[in-house]
Amino acid sequence: MAQADAADIAPEMQTERNGRLTTADGTPLKAALRRAERRRKFAAFLLVTPLLAFILAFFVFPIAQMMWRSVDNPQVVRALPQTLEALEDWDGETLPSEEVFAALHADFMADVGRPRAEQVMGPLAVRLNYELSAARSAITRTSRQVADFQPPYRDEFLDAHRLWDNIELWRVIEREGRPLTSAYYVAALDREFDSDGNIVLRDENRRIYVQLFIRTILMSAAITFLTFALGFPIAYYLSILPTRYANLLMIAVLLPFWTSLLVRTSAWIVLLQQQGVINSALVAMGIIGDDGRFSMIYNMTGTIVAMTHILLPFMVLPLYSVMRTIPPSYLRAAKSLGARPSTAFRRVYFPQTLPGIGAGGVLVFIISIGYYITPALVGGQSGRMISNEIARHMQQSLNWGLAAALGTMLLVGVLVLYWLFNRLVGTDSLKFG
Amino acid sequence: MTKAGNDRGFVVFDRVQKSYDGETLVVKDLNLSIQKGEFLTMLGPSGSGKTTCLMMLAGFETATHGEILLDGKPINNIPPHKRGIGMVFQNYALFPHMTVGENLAFPLEVRGLGKSQREAKVKRALDMVQMGDFSNRRPAQLSGGQQQRIALARALVFEPELVLMDEPLGALDKQLRETLQFEITHLAHELGITTVYVTHDQTEALTMSDNVAVFNDGMIQQLAPPDVLYEEPQNSFVAQFIGENNTLDGTVKEINGEIAVVELDGGELVDARPVNISHPGERTRVSIRPERVEANRDRLQEGVHTIKAEVKEFIYMGDVFRTRLKVAGNDNFIMKTRNAPDQTRYKPGTMIEIGWLPRDCRALDLPQAG
Numbered sequence: 001m002a003q004a005d006a007a008d009i010a011p012e013m014q015t016e017r018n019g020r021l022t023t024a025d026g027t028p029l030k031a032a033l034r035r036a037e038r039r040r041k042f043a044a045f046l047l048v049t050p051l052l053a054f055i056l057a058f059f060v061f062p063i064a065q066m067m068w069r070s071v072d073n074p075q076v077v078r079a080l081p082q083t084l085e086a087l088e089d090w091d092g093e094t095l096p097s098e099e100v101f102a103a104l105h106a107d108f109m110a111d112v113g114r115p116r117a118e119q120v121m122g123p124l125a126v127r128l129n130y131e132l133s134a135a136r137s138a139i140t141r142t143s144r145q146v147a148d149f150q151p152p153y154r155d156e157f158l159d160a161h162r163l164w165d166n167i168e169l170w171r172v173i174e175r176e177g178r179p180l181t182s183a184y185y186v187a188a189l190d191r192e193f194d195s196d197g198n199i200v201l202r203d204e205n206r207r208i209y210v211q212l213f214i215r216t217i218l219m220s221a222a223i224t225f226l227t228f229a230l231g232f233p234i235a236y237y238l239s240i241l242p243t244r245y246a247n248l249l250m251i252a253v254l255l256p257f258w259t260s261l262l263v264r265t266s267a268w269i270v271l272l273q274q275q276g277v278i279n280s281a282l283v284a285m286g287i288i289g290d291d292g293r294f295s296m297i298y299n300m301t302g303t304i305v306a307m308t309h310i311l312l313p314f315m316v317l318p319l320y321s322v323m324r325t326i327p328p329s330y331l332r333a334a335k336s337l338g339a340r341p342s343t344a345f346r347r348v349y350f351p352q353t354l355p356g357i358g359a360g361g362v363l364v365f366i367i368s369i370g371y372y373i374t375p376a377l378v379g380g381q382s383g384r385m386i387s388n389e390i391a392r393h394m395q396q397s398l399n400w401g402l403a404a405a406l407g408t409m410l411l412v413g414v415l416v417l418y419w420l421f422n423r424l425v426g427t428d429s430l431k432f433g
Numbered sequence: 434m435t436k437a438g439n440d441r442g443f444v445v446f447d448r449v450q451k452s453y454d455g456e457t458l459v460v461k462d463l464n465l466s467i468q469k470g471e472f473l474t475m476l477g478p479s480g481s482g483k484t485t486c487l488m489m490l491a492g493f494e495t496a497t498h499g500e501i502l503l504d505g506k507p508i509n510n511i512p513p514h515k516r517g518i519g520m521v522f523q524n525y526a527l528f529p530h531m532t533v534g535e536n537l538a539f540p541l542e543v544r545g546l547g548k549s550q551r552e553a554k555v556k557r558a559l560d561m562v563q564m565g566d567f568s569n570r571r572p573a574q575l576s577g578g579q580q581q582r583i584a585l586a587r588a589l590v591f592e593p594e595l596v597l598m599d600e601p602l603g604a605l606d607k608q609l610r611e612t613l614q615f616e617i618t619h620l621a622h623e624l625g626i627t628t629v630y631v632t633h634d635q636t637e638a639l640t641m642s643d644n645v646a647v648f649n650d651g652m653i654q655q656l657a658p659p660d661v662l663y664e665e666p667q668n669s670f671v672a673q674f675i676g677e678n679n680t681l682d683g684t685v686k687e688i689n690g691e692i693a694v695v696e697l698d699g700g701e702l703v704d705a706r707p708v709n710i711s712h713p714g715e716r717t718r719v720s721i722r723p724e725r726v727e728a729n730r731d732r733l734q735e736g737v738h739t740i741k742a743e744v745k746e747f748i749y750m751g752d753v754f755r756t757r758l759k760v761a762g763n764d765n766f767i768m769k770t771r772n773a774p775d776q777t778r779y780k781p782g783t784m785i786e787i788g789w790l791p792r793d794c795r796a797l798d799l800p801q802a803g
Contacts, residue, residue: 010766235523328522330526332491332520332522332526335512335513336491336516336518336519336520337514337520337540337588337591338516339542341514343543344514347543354530430722
């Protein structure tokens, strides 16, 4: 027979003098727990380390660098240190004095003496040109002639390029003579500095970005709504089918994932273009005349149609996974309690799909707000999105600062939307799959 | 209405058949009449058709043939939401996005009741199940037993005359189940509502019901009050399904009115009450409850047959003793005896002689093998 003494059956709670719980050998309970947990935490950390390192190196770091680039402004400071110093006493109204031009000459001469790879006048010319067109030619032409300049330098500079006579240029040099600038954000918001240094709206015909941002958001919202309208019924149908058929149909839903994005987009071109399948069929059936063909591609319609198709799975999958977990007994219960089928659906079923709608909506909206390839291929002029403009500045105009500013605004915009969504719906109720 | 008796029931199944695939019948020719205020339990193993019957009554399944009448009116073509039948589901089906109060107000809301009326009724229903303080909680914050109470309150809040319950206590632990069994029957009788209760738990069926319909193979095997069902099973399925039972196979030797003598396959003779046997020579299965097996000769009538048994195992269970015997080749024959001071505690290997009152042993049909 097993014997048990009283201490084994009901061990007394061990406590320290100050009343904290301790283990049987007297170590504080909290410390013992920490020690026991440490190993487990270390193992967990080891498991995530590779991905963490990857994300830090290839995601967090580039993004931080991009955000830095949107305010980084080294060109003027590096190229014209003496000029900036001389400009400190400038009144800002009249042409700078001879001292300033002498300093400018010294800065140019310093650059001439540098090895080619370290010369800074080239970047300066590009940088100033963002603010004032023709600044580039002023700098380059002057730097070719500057070695021959004799005092007084002022006249020599004015002879070399008429832009040196322009107060505007000096204002730009003074304004941008700081290591950080807001100029890229000012430009990204369709604004500029007026002669008094105030931020004002640009001329109407030069405003593009704000409108493009708004259009991007509206198009993304439209695409999100369309994927919802198309995805909700199919997700519901999938969720009530037996698993075998549901899996089969799911393959059809996932098919877009397995085809190259380029192929799918080209297929839409074939279907939607003026001489394409749909227009020709409509003409052949006599529904529209040959001269009345719809333009459904290379415009906003094309972008929306193609992107809705591409992003549909991102809506269907979260919806399906949520609907799958809603037992049919809820609808039955609602009906047995006297609710008409439509009321039961609206009051009992639909609210329970909200986490899926939220997840799908956030997913589709965020993906489409930064979408690039499809609008570039089928968007034409009216179907372009902000990402296409960012790409243009990265690849063609090479204004990386502006691209970075636009990109940062997009990123912040998405984060704000996510935050808003979290406040309104709560991300902890999201279900992504 | 083929049978006059059916007309008087509050709920009537009249020759109802149900098939899902057109090849097999899940419910075969069901005739059942439930009186107003009656607590009827449909009991049976899974796949016996009991849940299908409940779903047909609720309106979630349609009868393939036959008619279901509620209060004299056929309801086959009435959609579920117009039947006004309260229902408690197996997993409670409380709406997770609504509070307890909103859950209870839902049936009143869809019936267009005003706010003050709704609040009064919700409060009354919650008090009825002793959950008055939980109105603002979400179902997920409640324990299983509490959710069950809320589900019950929700099924009753719109004052239906008929309430259906589909294995409502299946997910609860034993103790809670017993408490709730009592509460449910109490409430049902107090409110005078007709209840159809589906379960596969025979204890539940016996303790709660006025009448129990034992289902198997799409048919009602027996419809009777619990005591009759337990003590006088009509066939060997019911005998086997309800409670514990010892069975011995044999052939009918003679029938003398209320007593039949059965010759077991080993040649032993036993007395039994003939139930569904009619003539000597017929194969039969005799069935005897463990607590009616008697090893004390003094308590048996004069002249009854006794039979030799070998004690295989003695199990002490506290209030009762359970003795496993080998009787006529069956070594899983159980005798249950009360833990009384004078009760013998049998040692394994002992040979004893057992018998029973002829009325406690029932000679039933021999079910087809397989």
